Amino acid sequence: MTAVIRTTGLGRRFAGRQVLTGVELAVQQGEIFGLLGPDGAGKTTLMQLWAAILDPSEGQATVLGFDTVRQAAEVNARVGYMSQGFTLYDRLSVLENLQFAARIRGVAAQDFAGRSHELLAMAGLQAYLDRPAGKLSGGMRKKLSLCANLIHAPPLLLLDEPSLGVDPVSRRELWQLLRRYQQHGSTVVVSTPYMDEAEYCDRLAFLDQGRVLAVDTPAQLRARVQGRIYEVRTAMTAAVQAILRDAPEVLNLQWLADRLRIQLHAGADLPPATLARLRGLATLTPAEPGLEETFIALSTAAAAAPPPVSPAVMETQGGEVRAERLCVRFGDFTAVDRVSVSVPPGEVIGWLGPNGAGKTTLIRVFCGLLMPSDGEAFVAGLSVNRQARALRSRIGYMSQRFSLYPDLTVAENLRFFAGAYGLGGKRRRQTIEWASGMTALTGMEARRVSELSAAVRQRLALACSILHGPAVLFLDEPTSGVDPLNRQRFWQLIQTLASGGMTVFVTTHYLEEASYCHRLGLMHQGRLVALGTLEQLRQALRLPADAGMEAVFLGHIEHAQRELAS
Structure with missing residues (x-):
C-alpha cells in the first residue's frame, strides 16, 4: 500500500516546551486512521503539522508525496483540514458557505x-440550502463544515474531533459520510475522545506526552488488556471499593450504576488475601475489554497514580425533581412538549436525545432560569413556577460552557462562587477545602484557569457548583470532549455525591455513559419518548x-419518529 503520510523523527516545541517527540508514523492510502490520547498529548499539533499549518522543530513529514515545509502550498491545496473550532459564516x-469554500x-x-x-445529498442538507449557518443544529453545522472541506475533492481529510458535542444520530450520519468518502479511495485521519468512534477506524495511534506509544487495529489494541478486566457485583459498594483501592494490583476502578469494573496491571492477579476479604461481599467475573481499558493501560497518568479515592461525602438532604405536563414554547416553536417525570432523591438520571430535543431547555426550567409555558415543575420541594428565587440555594448547575473566570486563579474562582452562595468565614473555608479535595484540586489553588487543561477546568466547574451542598445537581453535557480516564474519574465523583444523598440530573451525548446512570430519559422533538433502566429500555424494544446503548437509543428515536409521522 502507498503511504499518504509519512513522518520521520517528527518533533515540535512551543516556547521551549516539547509537545511532540520522535513521531514515526505512516498512514496508508484509503484507510481511516484514528488518533487517541489524553488532553495535551499532541494530537492537534500533529494534525496541524500534517496540514502544513505548523512547521516541525525537528524531523520531517511528507503528505501526499510533498514535504510539509518546502512544499507547504502543495499540501494546503490537496488536504481538507477541519479543526475543532471549524469556521462557518x-x-x-448553507449554499453560500459551500460556494465560498x-x-x-x-x-x-x-x-x-x-x-x-453529491455532498449535500450525502449530508442530508439539500432541504436547507437557504438556511443561515447560524440557525443550524450542532450536527448539521458539523456536516456542512465537512462538506466545505470536501468541495475541492481532497485525497486526504484531517478531522480534529469532528463529532465533539454532536448527538448520536448526527454522529452516525457523519461516520456514514466518512465511509462513503473512504470508498472513493480517499484517506481520513480523525482524532476523537469517544472510544465507540475509535472502533470505526481501521488503525489507531495512541499518543501520550507527545510520543506515539502504540499503533494497531482496534481489535489488537483491545487484546493487549485481555484477561485483566473483571466485573464486580456487590450490595456493599463502599466496603468493596475500599478493599480494591488498597490492592496495588488494581490499575483502575470504575463505579457503574449497578456494578464495579476493575482493571489490573499487566501481569498482575488479585492475591489470595484480597480475594479472601472479598469473599461473601462480592462476586468477580472476567469481562471483555473495551478500548477504554486499552486507553487507560497505555496512559502514563493512569500508570503513575493509584485508582481515585473518594473523599468523605458531604451528606446532603437530596431532593425530588418532578415535572407535570411541562411545556415550554418560544413563539410557535414548542421546545418542551408535555413532559412528566419524577426523579427521587439520590438517583443519577441520564437525559439523552438528539441536538434540539429540548434537554437543555428542560434543565433551565428546573433551575428556575426559564418559566414554563404550561404545567408545573418542582425541585427539592420548591415550585419552579412560584419559588424560583428560593430554589437557587438548593441546586447546583454546571452548564455546557463552564461558567468560570479564566483570568482568576482556582482559589479565586472558588472564593467567588462561595460568596455568591452566601458562604462566609469558617464555613466558606471548610466547604472550599471539601470541594477541592472532592475534585482533586488541592495544590492547584494558585493556577490561573486559562492555563488549565479541559479536564481540570471541568473539575473546577463541578467544585464551584457543589460548594453549598445542593440537594439537586444539574450537569449539562459535563464530559464533552474529555478523555476516557478523566471521564471515568469525573463519574466517580458523581457517584460519590449521589451516595451522599444528592440527586444528579445529567445530559450527555456519549452513550457509553448510560451505564453510570440508575435510569435514563430519552427526549425527541421536545417529548419524553422513553424512561427507565437500560434493561427496561431494551425490553420495551424487545432487544437482546x-x-x-446505541441500538437502544436509535431504536427509541426511530420509534418516536414513526409515531410522529403516523
Whole structure:
C-alpha cells in the first residue's frame, strides 16, 4: 500500500516546551486512521503539522508525496483540514458557505455543480440550502463544515474531533459520510475522545506526552488488556471499593450504576488475601475489554497514580425533581412538549436525545432560569413556577460552557462562587477545602484557569457548583470532549455525591455513559419518548439483553419518529 503520510523523527516545541517527540508514523492510502490520547498529548499539533499549518522543530513529514515545509502550498491545496473550532459564516446560507469554500479553493463552476449536489445529498442538507449557518443544529453545522472541506475533492481529510458535542444520530450520519468518502479511495485521519468512534477506524495511534506509544487495529489494541478486566457485583459498594483501592494490583476502578469494573496491571492477579476479604461481599467475573481499558493501560497518568479515592461525602438532604405536563414554547416553536417525570432523591438520571430535543431547555426550567409555558415543575420541594428565587440555594448547575473566570486563579474562582452562595468565614473555608479535595484540586489553588487543561477546568466547574451542598445537581453535557480516564474519574465523583444523598440530573451525548446512570430519559422533538433502566429500555424494544446503548437509543428515536409521522 502507498503511504499518504509519512513522518520521520517528527518533533515540535512551543516556547521551549516539547509537545511532540520522535513521531514515526505512516498512514496508508484509503484507510481511516484514528488518533487517541489524553488532553495535551499532541494530537492537534500533529494534525496541524500534517496540514502544513505548523512547521516541525525537528524531523520531517511528507503528505501526499510533498514535504510539509518546502512544499507547504502543495499540501494546503490537496488536504481538507477541519479543526475543532471549524469556521462557518453564520450569516451566509448553507449554499453560500459551500460556494465560498469552493471559490477560495479554486473549484471550477462545472465541478462545483456536481460535487455540491453529491455532498449535500450525502449530508442530508439539500432541504436547507437557504438556511443561515447560524440557525443550524450542532450536527448539521458539523456536516456542512465537512462538506466545505470536501468541495475541492481532497485525497486526504484531517478531522480534529469532528463529532465533539454532536448527538448520536448526527454522529452516525457523519461516520456514514466518512465511509462513503473512504470508498472513493480517499484517506481520513480523525482524532476523537469517544472510544465507540475509535472502533470505526481501521488503525489507531495512541499518543501520550507527545510520543506515539502504540499503533494497531482496534481489535489488537483491545487484546493487549485481555484477561485483566473483571466485573464486580456487590450490595456493599463502599466496603468493596475500599478493599480494591488498597490492592496495588488494581490499575483502575470504575463505579457503574449497578456494578464495579476493575482493571489490573499487566501481569498482575488479585492475591489470595484480597480475594479472601472479598469473599461473601462480592462476586468477580472476567469481562471483555473495551478500548477504554486499552486507553487507560497505555496512559502514563493512569500508570503513575493509584485508582481515585473518594473523599468523605458531604451528606446532603437530596431532593425530588418532578415535572407535570411541562411545556415550554418560544413563539410557535414548542421546545418542551408535555413532559412528566419524577426523579427521587439520590438517583443519577441520564437525559439523552438528539441536538434540539429540548434537554437543555428542560434543565433551565428546573433551575428556575426559564418559566414554563404550561404545567408545573418542582425541585427539592420548591415550585419552579412560584419559588424560583428560593430554589437557587438548593441546586447546583454546571452548564455546557463552564461558567468560570479564566483570568482568576482556582482559589479565586472558588472564593467567588462561595460568596455568591452566601458562604462566609469558617464555613466558606471548610466547604472550599471539601470541594477541592472532592475534585482533586488541592495544590492547584494558585493556577490561573486559562492555563488549565479541559479536564481540570471541568473539575473546577463541578467544585464551584457543589460548594453549598445542593440537594439537586444539574450537569449539562459535563464530559464533552474529555478523555476516557478523566471521564471515568469525573463519574466517580458523581457517584460519590449521589451516595451522599444528592440527586444528579445529567445530559450527555456519549452513550457509553448510560451505564453510570440508575435510569435514563430519552427526549425527541421536545417529548419524553422513553424512561427507565437500560434493561427496561431494551425490553420495551424487545432487544437482546446484550444490546448496546446505541441500538437502544436509535431504536427509541426511530420509534418516536414513526409515531410522529403516523
